[in-house]
Amino acid sequence: MNILILTWWPFDDALVQAYTLPYVRIIRKIAGPNGSVRLITLEKNCREGEEHMIDGGIINIRLNYTSLGPKGVIAWRKKLRLLHRIIDKNQISHLHSWCALAGGIGYLLSKRTGLP
Numbered sequence: 001m002n003i004l005i006l007t008w009w010p011f012d013d014a015l016v017q018a019y020t021l022p023y024v025r026i027i028r029k030i031a032g033p034n035g036s037v038r039l040i041t042l043e044k045n046c047r048e049g050e051e052h053m054i055d056g057g058i059i060n061i062r063l064n065y066t067s068l069g070p071k072g073v074i075a076w077r078k079k080l081r082l083l084h085r086i087i088d089k090n091q092i093s094h095l096h097s098w099c100a101l102a103g104g105i106g107y108l109l110s111k112r113t114g115l116p
Helices: 012-030 070-089 099-114
Strands: 002-007 036-044 050-055 058-064 094-099
Touching: 002 012, 002 099, 012 036, 012 050, 036 070, 050 070, 070 099, 094 099
Parallel strands: 002 036, 002 094, 036 058
Antiparallel strands: 050 058
16 A cells, blocks of 8 residues: 655644654554555745655655645646656555645545545
């Protein structure tokens, strides 16, 4: 099982560190030894799509934070294409979203890819 987890926060944010990561570690165990877990976080001034290995075999993929609005819509269209490539490249079998805004992105990805 290969899982892509979407958040709307930066990796260093307290919500990710204290709330999200403990559950992501549990999900990593559920994915099994042959599975993978990739955690999408939104960062300021990062290289789009940059991957970082974090403890427990979880891979953090960083996307640049873009505020909502006309420019944000254009930026998110590009991000959705990047996420779609990540899904294909890593044979993602399941999507999981963490918060309402990430849920919207997860819903769009689910519709585009057919993934649960």
